[in-house]
Amino acid sequence: MLDALLSAFITIVSGPSILFLIAGVVIGLVVGVIPGFGGTVGLSLLLPFVFGMEPISGIAMMMGLLSVVATSDTFPAVLIGVPGSVSAQATVMDGFPLAKKGQAARALSAAFFSSLFGGLFGAVLLTMIIQIAKPIILAFGTGEMLMLAVFGITIVGTLTGASISKGLIAACLGLIIGSIGISPGSSEYRLDFSNFLEVQNSIVMYLGNGIHLMVVAISIFALPEIVELLRSNKAISEKAKLEPSGWLKGFKDFISNKWLVLRCSFLGSFIGLIPGIGGSCIDWISYSHAKTSVKNNEEFGKGDIRGVIGPESSSNSKEGGALIPTLLFAIPGSGGTAVLMGGLILLGVEPGIQLINNRLDLVYTIIWSLAIANIFGALVCVYLAKPISSLTTINFTILAPFLISLILFAIYNSSRSWGDLIFAMLIGLIAVYMKRFEYSRVALMIGFVLSDGIETNLYQTIQFYTIEELFLRPIFLVLIAICVLSILSGLKIIDKAKKLSQSTKAIEYTRNPQLYFAIIMSFIGVYTIWATKDLAFLGKVFPQSVGITMLVCSLSLIYQIHFAKSGSIVLHDSEANMVNKEGVQPFWMPIFWFLLPLLVAIFIGFYIAIGLFVFWFLKRIAQVKTSLCFISLISIWILLAIISHFMVMDFAPGILQTYIELPWPIN
């Protein structure tokens, strides 16, 4: 084994493979930095080049890309509050507040070191257990997977705010959005508006495939943040000067939290190992773990460095874990590894038991690529951390149009459909109000990513096992105990949050908008129950149960809001703190700015519209010199054209494009 390990190392570093590895790392860094593009997208764009390459070089390039995306996606998460890819969702929670405090470099460097450690941890684990992992993976049946998903839901308690009803409503909303599309139990289309629209209507067709994960992630996290930043018309960092030697401080944070890093790395690899639950929830699980397992957690969500270290350690270590079932059974453990598997097949490397038995050298090549790419990527990122974090001192109004352009472009390319944009705006709008009235957006996200896992596994578990059989499975029992513990610690945290919010005593702004929002939520519950009524039992039992829970929670919330005394915890409106501030834009204004380029794009297509939007925004809102506006317009056009060309992506067409044939890129 050692011989094979060593010779694989020499094969990589001595030949041309190392150059391909570096190329992969560089592309991965870029892909991770651009908001909305993750490893899945990056790998898909590599596939045409990989096909026909010499296997070792191809593997090195793909692994180079896959292993650094989870490192570099931290940049936008920390700097602008937009996850670069799904694996940076939880990093936003504390990373962005740290950037606001002027500590972006510290947050970034702590994140990169944690990510580096996580990546190496995953590689070591992969080396050690790939040959003996089979029984471990097979011990996790549908019952165990169900409990893992349920555990994911229970952590909502530890992450949500003071009101249990609001947290539950948000989680239910996530579960409902997640159950849009084909039902796993009965293969029926659900909640696709086919109750009132033709089945061939493009909205119905779009919803039939469910809403893309990245669309939800961007719209619920990025939109409200950008809207808020635009209103205050300031730089992201509240301090004009960034603290010096932030990266050293970040490294010290990493060292002093070494046990947390180790625990979260283990969590990441371990959950990544179990195919079926999906990587998307790992970040939240380790964030929750970080929050509940450390002392003095009051600052979590407001800029605690441990809230960055935890999820970053796991988001990178999960790749090593997810590679195990991919290589061993050809059953990928995450979105990224699924595409990687496609790439391996194109290279003529067939994942599966035979690969482990006969071509261990190739397996070690994969592992070494993972390790080397991690080291290389993290070093580059640490080096770039300081210069890039100076972005946070620029007035946000100048950055905004570029950011809005990239985000809209990324959203559209989730499935190249106007539906992506429409539903991103809709969910984003709900998220803006959720932020305003303090509903947990994290709860929505967790509900969304676990929806399918809970429904499918619940349904399958009932068919595969009797209750007695289930309670004879030790892992199942251990997981139940973990869930109970998680609920208990969640209740404790909610209690703490209640006391805290009572002591700060929210100023009452106005009760009615909060009431209306709660009523809209109850309508969504009613709609879900009504729209699924004609489906087969297996198609409707899950969404209807969620809908009923949502209805009950929102009715109780409506009652609470209506009869609450002034200063009660159910009342919360961040507008209350905004009304008396000067220079603040009206609430709806930035939302309109977001919608504006899309409204124009309906007519003339996205590419032309976005250039005009950048120009108009810089000129009118940011009041930049006309010459600079022109340069910006040209540069956004060039930038988007380059991305679109190399990533084989499209721009949303408008009415103009349906009538007239136009050359690329304005087609």
Added chain:
Amino acid sequence: MFKKMIAVLSALFLSASAALSVDYSGKTVTIWVPFKAGGGTDAVARALTGPLSANLPGNPSVVVKNVTEGGGIGSVNTYVAKHGKDKDGLVVLATSGSTQLPFLFKDKRVRYDYKKFVAVHGAGTGGVVYVRSDLGIKDIIKDFDKLKGKKLLYGSQGISSLDAVPALAFDMLGLPVKIVYGMKGRKGGRAAIMRGETTIDYQTSSSYKKHIKPLVDKGEMVPLMTWGVQKGNKIVRDPNFPNLPCFTEVYEKVTGKKPGGEEFQAWSAMFAAGFTTQKFLVLPKGTKNSVIKTWQKAAEGIVADKAAMKVLNKKLGTYPHYIGNKDLKVALKNASTMKGSTYKYLSNWLASKK
């Protein structure tokens, strides 16, 4: 005689000039793949890019475009809307069983008419049914009654998918198989039987060889039968697995009847769409004849290319490739037509399975 010669010569001249008139040099030919990058159809399409470029006149660059908007069905709808009237063959559509079965099932979302496509290349695959060895079954025909008495669970990705083929086959044999839905692809079904939660499963030939054969050698799984391959009007043993009986053979032995009737016609139609000709490259019907000929000729060139075939066979198993206008026409028809009464039977059966 003279007249005949002129006719032959002019025909030759015409066809030669027609072939000559198609020239893709400097152009980009796109293979429209209605599925994600890295999936089965995508892998086949990508394997075809090099050989197609080499075999098409003018050696155009051939690229794969994964269009997933609206899923498999929506993407083909979009293809028809955007390129349905193209005549130049610059955008070719790669289809699979998941494009053909919804058409057969008359899914309301389907806006494409399969008969309005012209196939330029077709390829098929097969499948192997196997059980866990702890059931104690060695041979499906000899141990059939024993098999019937076992707890049989099958992990399915949903009845309106390729999994309709095994489900109907089990029904026809009278095997009491409980079907559990919600598996993520055939991979999910494979994981479930490895965990021991299900007991019976099938995999396509290539997946069986890669992932199940090693388990059979270790004594963990036992193969029972194949779906067989279509030969003329009959379904015969799969030459990739000559020692395993095919489904029709098992049916005859255990029921004592020849397969027939509505149920067998329904099964045969689904088998054709899902296995025999599972993957087609098609062009819109209005495409110029010369272009179609050029494409069909390029496909012939690929089938003659050993290196290209090695990659394709690895993906699909060694099964016949359909080339030549006549064979392709028949193959496309078989994969996309079903008698009215058969359809009625099938839709009732599908409804009973939900």
